[in-house]
Amino acid sequence: MPAIVVYESLWGNTAAIAHAIGEGIGEGTLVRHTGEIEPAEAASAHLLVLGAPVHAFNLPTESSKKSVAERPLTPGDFAPDVSQPPLRAWLEGLPQASAVAAAFDTRVRGPLGHGGASRIEKALTELGYRIADRSQGFYIVNQKNVKAAASMLRAGEIDRAHEWGQLLASRA
Template sequence: MKSLVIYDSFYGNTEQIARSVASAIGSGAEVCRATEISPSKLLTFDLVIFGSPTQGGRPTKPLQELIKNLPTLKGIKVASFDTRFSNPIVKIFGFAADRIAASLTQKGGQLLAPPTWFFVETEKGPLKEGELERAAAWAQELIK
């Protein structure tokens, strides 16, 4: 299965998760920052995973723009994740992974799993212990 993990990251935490996911998928899964890929190239993949930090309850602007400009994803399997920290105020706004998943399914993508998340210690990180391993396990479940 030809796979791509697209991410955006402010402090490197989401990028670490994206790389862990791609590594766990194996067989040449590609990793790309949202600003470094054209929307039409996504159509050459069987599975595309999107990840973003949660910023004001949403994915980052570059990831939002990429998704907005995507062509129809009919026949492409998709998944989404975000990085977040435990803060009661953040829960009021919602989370990026849910919004990403909703946008991808509106574009015709076939959602493989519910949106997931990975925790950081504070807004800037680092990732909580065990999150990279959890990301790898999640990726393995996606490709089963």
């Protein structure tokens, strides 16, 4: 089976990081959001990488996404995609496996940012996956109004994600 990267993303920032990681891992890597792949299929990967944004120091919930959906958009704002199942719920369906795996999140730099990737890594470890490298946080600029997909990422984060993908591939 190929390597698989699964993500959840509202404004495309986590998606952009997921795709850069997938390109770094190499040709044939599947990159899918949580609505596009069943956990059972993902569990057959030889390398599984999972990522989500940090919401309230943790993984997003239906409730955090609802609060986003209810926010009024200002003219020109890029609308969030709140339709993807939360990775938190998707993880509950992930079967046990001994494949190599890794976790990442997107977050604000500093103490506010903790709690997403470490949750995913803990779930993976409990299911028997072998962690290839410690979980990574990729940083966003704290913007209020989003005018384009993936526009919150700090400069250099896409390159860092690509390099991390290469490292993960070397360990799988």
